[in-house]
Amino acid sequence: MGDPHGVGIVGLGVISRAYLDTLANHPAVRIVALADLDASRSAAAAAAIPGSEASSVERLLARPDVQTVLNLTIPAAHADISLGAIDAGKNVYVEKPLAVTFPDGRSIMERATAARVHVGCAPDTVLGTGTQTARAAVDDGLIGRPLAATAVMVTPGHERWHPHPDFYYVPGGGPLLDMGPYYISALIHLLGPVRAVVGAASRLRAERVIGSGPRAGQRIPVEVDTHVTGVLEHVNGALSTITTSFDGVATTAAPIEVHGETATLAVPDPNNFDGTVRLRALGDTEWRVVEPRAGYAEGSRGIGLIDLVGADGRRPPRAGGDVALHVLETMTTLLRSAAEGRRIELTTMAQRPAPVPLTAVDDWKTEHALDAYRPE
Known part of the structure; x- marks a missing residue:
């Protein structure tokens, strides 16, 4: 380098x-x-x-x-x-x-x-072994033809822990724009780009109370929808159902599940780099673990920037702006669909980023580690 x-x-x-x-x-x-x-x-x-x-x-x-x-x-x-x-x-x-x-x-x-x-x-969490191992399982045909996916994120709201949560509840915030990039980016890695969306949204409360820090107890206004759900139509024909909420207490749903003709894949939280990928094939009576087979092991925030530096203009960065723009259009169009009550087609298209080979932490933390993943 x-x-x-x-x-x-x-x-x-x-x-x-x-x-x-x-x-x-x-x-x-x-x-x-x-x-x-x-x-x-x-x-x-x-x-x-x-x-x-x-x-x-x-x-x-x-x-x-x-x-x-x-x-x-x-x-x-x-x-x-x-x-x-x-x-x-x-x-x-x-x-x-x-x-x-x-x-x-x-x-x-x-x-x-x-x-x-x-x-x-960002997010570059999807370059870790969690999402990348799940992607490899899909690409290797372990679930057969992918048909659908679900993505679920439910929390009571970030004001419970963030000392200055105001920006989460003004335009540009809300559960979809805040947390949706993790889930939608993962879905694009797993299933490819989105063609159209249908959405619905609601707002439970007009105010939130800060729960920690020097402003604890202070009330802040809520200017955005705090529960957003919808369906993403992928170009390959698969349908993803997504729910992001700051209005629920908890959920037992897997962060992401991908359903194929022959198996279902449980994908770990895309807000984390790692996590256990589980597979249940047709006819099985229990889930089995898919051992890590792709991704930056023990990844941490900033690996996307390091990947960009390693690309050096000779390949698209794996956490690139084209995917981020497609994710942004998916989210803002989902909100517009919810407001207008109709299906809306997207105008952007993004290719699935190049998969990440299984890369040990000691390798990606060295100066020349990413040279191996540049094209000749």
């Missing part, structure tokens, strides 16, 4: 800790600058990373040694920061979702194409 790839990070909120744990000591990248609206957060992060600098966003984007901007801002700022980085000639890797609105997401991709820079986007 040569010299480490220079990365500038914008946004140092809760999720940044997981990225920093992965990237700060990875030999393929070098964090050179960090920026946040709260200067004390960027200063504290820079102090812990030798060679990095606390910076303003403007100075970070102007630095020639920043090759890729890691955009970890709140969803409402995703488009502005990403477009600013692209206009400065930088690659972008953005926390999910790609943007709050589909037109903003499309602008990011169009500007990146014109600027000849690359876009990656």
